[in-house]
Amino acid sequence: MKADDPRIHWIAEPKLGLAGSMYLPLVVGGLVTTAKHLLSPKVTVSYPDQEPEIANRSIYRGVHRLNRDGQGRVKCVACFLCATACPAHCIDIVGAESPWPDREKYPESFTIDELRCIYCGMCEEACPVDAIELTSLYNLTGRSREEMVFDKEKLLSVYDATHKQEPMRSAAHKGAP
Amino acid sequence: MAIELPDNVVVSKLDELASWCRKNSLWPMPFATACCGIELMATGASRHDLARFGAEVFRFSPRQCDLMIVAGRVVMKMLPVLQRIWQQMHEPKWCISMGACASTGGVFDTYAVVQGIDRFIPVDMYVPGCPPRPEQLIQAIMDLQDKIQREGTIMGDEFSTQARQQPKRALVELPIIGRPSAACVRGTYEGLR
Numbered sequence: 001m002k003a004d005d006p007r008i009h010w011i012a013e014p015k016l017g018l019a020g021s022m023y024l025p026l027v028v029g030g031l032v033t034t035a036k037h038l039l040s041p042k043v044t045v046s047y048p049d050q051e052p053e054i055a056n057r058s059i060y061r062g063v064h065r066l067n068r069d070g071q072g073r074v075k076c077v078a079c080f081l082c083a084t085a086c087p088a089h090c091i092d093i094v095g096a097e098s099p100w101p102d103r104e105k106y107p108e109s110f111t112i113d114e115l116r117c118i119y120c121g122m123c124e125e126a127c128p129v130d131a132i133e134l135t136s137l138y139n140l141t142g143r144s145r146e147e148m149v150f151d152k153e154k155l156l157s158v159y160d161a162t163h164k165q166e167p168m169r170s171a172a173h174k175g176a177p
Numbered sequence: 178m179a180i181e182l183p184d185n186v187v188v189s190k191l192d193e194l195a196s197w198c199r200k201n202s203l204w205p206m207p208f209a210t211a212c213c214g215i216e217l218m219a220t221g222a223s224r225h226d227l228a229r230f231g232a233e234v235f236r237f238s239p240r241q242c243d244l245m246i247v248a249g250r251v252v253m254k255m256l257p258v259l260q261r262i263w264q265q266m267h268e269p270k271w272c273i274s275m276g277a278c279a280s281t282g283g284v285f286d287t288y289a290v291v292q293g294i295d296r297f298i299p300v301d302m303y304v305p306g307c308p309p310r311p312e313q314l315i316q317a318i319m320d321l322q323d324k325i326q327r328e329g330t331i332m333g334d335e336f337s338t339q340a341r342q343q344p345k346r347a348l349v350e351l352p353i354i355g356r357p358s359a360a361c362v363r364g365t366y367e368g369l370r
Contacts, residue, residue, distance in 0.1 A: 044226045047312045048319065088277065088284045115293075116281040118307035138310050141317040142303045143324070145281070145295065 052138075057166055060136040061119045064112050064150070065158035067131050067168050074156060075131035078105040082123035082132050090116040091123060110152040115145060130169060135162045196329030199243070199269065200322040201231040206242035206266060208259060211249025213276035213308040220311040230318055239265040244321070245298075248308075250278035251291045263298045269333035271325070273317050274300045277307045 001008070019025060045052055054060050067075045078095030096108035123132050135158060142148040150158075205227075209217050220227055227233040236242045239262045251259055263272070274294055277283035280303045282292035294300060301324065302317040328335055 043224050045224060046229065047315045052312055114305045115303055116277055116283060118277050118284055139313050139316040140305055141313060141320055145303065148303060148305060
């Protein structure tokens with residue numbers, strides 16, 4: 001195709017007026033956008049001063065806790081169902097013979113690697129005695145990998161810290177171990 | 178050392194001043210390889226607004242950054258890139274390992290995925306979660322600011338990569354979080370039946 005081909009439709013550059021050549025309409029348009037944002041409602045959640053809204057704390061999946069039964073003992077019966085269900089393999093349980101008459105086993109040690117965990121909640125779904133639950137603590141950070149491996153005492157202390165605000169989901173059958 | 182100061186209160190004041198300047202102008206290098214990067218972007222956006230902490234200037238050039246945020250899984254092939262970017266950053270520099278994959282490998286327990294970037298570069302703050310909330314990342318940045326203010330000196334030697342790699346991160350000494358042994362699991366199943 002040549003330049004003088006009749007099928008070519010040539011378009012002329014639009015003529016700019018004085019205001020257009022000084023970019024005035026565009027500048028004013030930009031300032032109008034800025035002014036609109038100045039007057040629009042603020043969206044920033046200033047986190048350390050303002051907690052984020054969590055719609056339903058009882059189904060939020062944050063840091064784990066190990067529940068206690070009515071007598072203050074750990075509820076877990078060391079059945080390994082949570083460790084089996086865990087897709088990240090972050091739960092490590094050492095079961096031992098229970099010192100109490102109402103169950104056969106209890107966890108001698110129960111550690112969760114909070115860094116490897118993906119907070120999917122499969123462990124609390126798998127738990128037959130509702131011993132492991134996920135709380136609504138959302139702002140966990142750590143300075144080393146060692147301190148992010150939570151042992152049984154730490155998980156129980158999470159329960160002690162949170163059970164007032166978030167009661168156990170299995171409060172209906174309290175008598176069960 | 179070029180700076181010779183008497184051992185008096187002025188030294189600590191200068192240290193504090195340097196640390197204060199550093200902690201309030203952390204320029205992040207976003208090493209976002211996966212879904213955690215989306216939360217990283219959300220943290221920088223107006224709802225969470227990292228500018229409140231002076232850390233909003235995401236620079237994609239490592240020469241201009243002093244905080245590397247590794248967000249997402251890092252595979253072995255990506256690791257030379259990560260290390261080169263880390264080496265190109267100016268000291269003092271810090272690193273936040275964001276999310277389960279960057280910190281430990283997460284669910285990707287395979288030969289191809291690095292099981293925690295702290296095996297290769299020093300990490301200051303670990304953020305658990307898959308992915309973490311933006312608030313969690315903000316918390317990590319605040320904790321890092323606290324660390325810089327507490328530990329920083331004017332020369333910044335204590336944050337140099339060499340100084341921190343002297344006590345080698347002995348990951349072999351970590352408690353091994355293994356899976357329950359096969360015999361254990363089998364026994365449990367039989368017991369339930």
